[in-house]
Amino acid sequence: SKAKETVDQHSKVLQFQDSDADGKDAKLVFDDSEIDRPSAPLATKQNRWALFPPTWGYGAPAYSPCCVLSLMGDPVPLYFWRIDSRRLKISYTDAHGLPIAYIFHKRLLRRSLEHFRKLEQEKQRKKIEEDKKNGSSADALKEEIDELLLNYREQLLKWLTDVCRSPLPNMVKRWFLNKLEKGNTINLAPKLGNVNLSVIAHCLAMSLPAPNELSSTFKRAFAGEIPPDFMHFCKRRNGLYGIHIVRGGTLSELRNFGAAVEECPLGYDHLTGSKNNASMYLDIIGHFNSLTWLVYVTGLDTIDDALLKWLAEYTKEHPWLFVFLENTQTSWNFSENRDRCELERAPAPVERDLSCVDDLDNPSVAQLRPNHVQSYSLVSRLLQTRNLDEQAIKSMDWENLSSLTAQLFLEQNSRGGAADTPAATSWATWTREDSFDENFQKRVKRTMLEPDPCIFLLCSPPGAGKSYFADELRHAMGREGYAHAFIDGSDDRLVDKALLEILELEVPARISKVFLVVDEFHMLSESHKTELFDWLLQHQHRLHVLLIANRKDSRD
Numbered sequence: 001s002k003a004k005e006t007v008d009q010h011s012k013v014l015q016f017q018d019s020d021a022d023g024k025d026a027k028l029v030f031d032d033s034e035i036d037r038p039s040a041p042l043a044t045k046q047n048r049w050a051l052f053p054p055t056w057g058y059g060a061p062a063y064s065p066c067c068v069l070s071l072m073g074d075p076v077p078l079y080f081w082r083i084d085s086r087r088l089k090i091s092y093t094d095a096h097g098l099p100i101a102y103i104f105h106k107r108l109l110r111r112s113l114e115h116f117r118k119l120e121q122e123k124q125r126k127k128i129e130e131d132k133k134n135g136s137s138a139d140a141l142k143e144e145i146d147e148l149l150l151n152y153r154e155q156l157l158k159w160l161t162d163v164c165r166s167p168l169p170n171m172v173k174r175w176f177l178n179k180l181e182k183g184n185t186i187n188l189a190p191k192l193g194n195v196n197l198s199v200i201a202h203c204l205a206m207s208l209p210a211p212n213e214l215s216s217t218f219k220r221a222f223a224g225e226i227p228p229d230f231m232h233f234c235k236r237r238n239g240l241y242g243i244h245i246v247r248g249g250t251l252s253e254l255r256n257f258g259a260a261v262e263e264c265p266l267g268y269d270h271l272t273g274s275k276n277n278a279s280m281y282l283d284i285i286g287h288f289n290s291l292t293w294l295v296y297v298t299g300l301d302t303i304d305d306a307l308l309k310w311l312a313e314y315t316k317e318h319p320w321l322f323v324f325l326e327n328t329q330t331s332w333n334f335s336e337n338r339d340r341c342e343l344e345r346a347p348a349p350v351e352r353d354l355s356c357v358d359d360l361d362n363p364s365v366a367q368l369r370p371n372h373v374q375s376y377s378l379v380s381r382l383l384q385t386r387n388l389d390e391q392a393i394k395s396m397d398w399e400n401l402s403s404l405t406a407q408l409f410l411e412q413n414s415r416g417g418a419a420d421t422p423a424a425t426s427w428a429t430w431t432r433e434d435s436f437d438e439n440f441q442k443r444v445k446r447t448m449l450e451p452d453p454c455i456f457l458l459c460s461p462p463g464a465g466k467s468y469f470a471d472e473l474r475h476a477m478g479r480e481g482y483a484h485a486f487i488d489g490s491d492d493r494l495v496d497k498a499l500l501e502i503l504e505l506e507v508p509a510r511i512s513k514v515f516l517v518v519d520e521f522h523m524l525s526e527s528h529k530t531e532l533f534d535w536l537l538q539h540q541h542r543l544h545v546l547l548i549a550n551r552k553d554s555r556d
Contacts, residue, residue: 032106032113032153033075035146036064064150066157068103077106081157083165086493088317089285102161108181109156115213116152120145155209162319163204167290172201179214189221196260198225199234200293200320206239207319230257233322237342242315242322243308245330245346251296254324259294262287267299277307278495284323285314294322301327302368305334306523310492312340329368334522336462336550441469448473448515448544449480455536455545457521459552466548470517473546477515482544489520489528499524499531507539515544522549522556529555 062069068078082101083090092098124145163176171190178187192198205218226234233254236242254261264287269275275283287295303325311323330338331349350368359365383389393401440458447454458466474484485507493502507514518524524532536545549556 032149035150036067037062037075066153079104079106079109079153079157081161083161089314089492099165102164104157104160108160108177109153110181111183112156112180112212112214113149113153116211117145117149119211120148152209159204159207159209162207166200166204166320167293168197168201168204172197176204179217183213184217192222192225195226195230195258196291196293198222199259202226202234203236203242203320206236227257230259232344233257233259235342235344236315236319237340240316240319241312241340241342242319243312243340244322244324244342244344245328246324246326247345247347248327250324250326250345251298254294254296260292261294261296262289262292264295264297265299266297270300277304277310281307281310281492281495284311288318288321293320294324296324296326297328298326300325301329303328303330303333305337306490306525308333308337308340309490309520309523310495312337313490313492332369334550441472444469444546445473445476448477448546453540453543455543455547457547457549457552457556459522459549459556462550467519470519470546470548474515474517477544482513482515483511485514485516487516487518489518490523494528499528500535503532503535507543512542513544514542515546517546517548519548520550521547522551522553526555 066079066081068076068080070076080101080103083099085091085098085100090099160177160180163173166173169190169192172192175187175190179185189201192201202222205221208215208218223231233244235244251261251263264284266275266280266283269280269283284295284297308330315321315323327347329347329350330341330343331351350365353359353362354365360369383393393404396404444456444458447456458469460466478484487502487506491502507516518532521529536543
């Protein structure tokens with residue numbers, strides 16, 4: 001009892017008292033304990049569940065993985081943030097071990113969260129009258145603000161983790177944390193006197209989640225130590241991605257400014273095909289170390305979309321790292337991947353030399369053009385059954401080719417499959433007479449909610465609302481008792497983990513009804529697509545599958 005009393009008093013002092021700039025004790029205005037561990041059950045919040053059964057431990061249930069719990073069930077004024085070492089590609093070292101998580105005191109985020117809540121309350125106040133007309137209650141508005149607040153808090157905790165695991169000196173890290181806790185005080189940013197450390201500090205300052213009252217202060221803090229002519233090398237696309245496409249000669253410019261650059265030549269490997277995308281990806285990111293914030297890649301005249309996406313996402317997870325690609329043509333890369341690249345100092349695009357269709361066959365252009373045509377072993381035999389020549393289909397337009405393909409495979413399915421193909425399955429049938437004259441969302445949703453297993457390939461250009469629709473469909477399927485599973489076809493986990501392993505991890509065999517969403521399906525390689533459909537065939541009895549793609553290849 002004495003130990004519990006001591007802990008109670010210590011926790012109370014830490015949670016409700018703080019020292020302001022004048023050294024006076026001030027009571028904290030903001031406290032998010034009621035959101036993480038509410039004293040009353042959240043009956044109206046159906047999509048937020050306690051982390052553990054109510055029979056585990058003492059006190060109110062925990063609703064957030066950021067909670068830190070005491071053995072006695074008392075509230076602890078700390079946040080817990082786990083580090084995903086596999087996604088960040090952090091490996092064990094003898095000097096530092098393997099970082100697992102960080103624990104932060106709640107007072108570090110108090111001011112930022114309070115500022116964010118006030119802004120959201122002001123926004124909601126303007127909508128109150130309209131929401132009352134729609135029947136929305138004050139409790140619903142409060143829950144919406146709480147949900148936004150929790151999302152913003154996760155962004156801040158991730159940013160704090162990035163600051164703490166960065167190679168910055170401890171005095172700079174303390175300055176960031178002190179500013180975040182106490183706001184705009186007269187404490188000036190420390191002078192670094194090194195362009196490399198200044199770039200890292202500036203990138204972290206710019207990545208502070210918005211809105212925040214310190215954003216303008218952080219943006220100015222370290223920018224003055226970076227030479228004006230060097231600043232364009234520190235730009236991040238959309239404030240997130242550190243991929244730069246640059247012309248030859250940029251490497252010497254960087255070194256003239258004293259930048260710590262690691263060169264990664266891939267010309268021979270790219271020319272001979274001795275390394276695949278995964279090997280090149282690991283080679284590039286393997287050049288990063290505690291003293292290197294920029295890897296300069298040479299020898300790639302073109303780059304596969306999968307590799308470009310992996311590199312972009314890697315720099316997004318590490319907001320102070322950059323990858324420069326010298327003389328790499330991205331003209332035929334997917335538009336959504338080009339939008340992740342900084343192209344201010346890129347070489348002239350090859351399409352400027354195109355004046356007619358015949359120029360596409362120019363050897364200097366043809367070697368850069370991608371080929372989205374895939375072979376299929378059964379095509380010859382299927383065409384023979386209809387007395388068709390393989391050469392004849394090359395002149396067909398897309399509509400006739402799609403119709404022919406559907407008929408061929410429907411015939412194949414009705415015969416029960418060839419000797420080397422799976423037998424006819426119990427997948428739901430969508431006959432040729434069906435069309436998309438009605439709203440496709442209603443059609444897909446109606447078919448998905450039927451008991452028969454089904455699979456959809458939803459294909460459209462980026463920004464058409466596919467992911468938003470998939471999220472709505474997830475809620476509808478959840479109300480019907482379907483568990484939700486999600487796989488990203490461009491996930492860099494595919495670099496060091498088999499797709500089958502990811503599928504078994506995300507879709508456990510014990511779950512009988514699963515709604516599986518495979519996003520970025522077009523980014524999967526042909527071997528991965530084959531592996532995916534082999535797995536779907538084995539588990540079809542419990543699956544409703546939605547494949548989301550921005551484009552389709554000939555085999556899809």
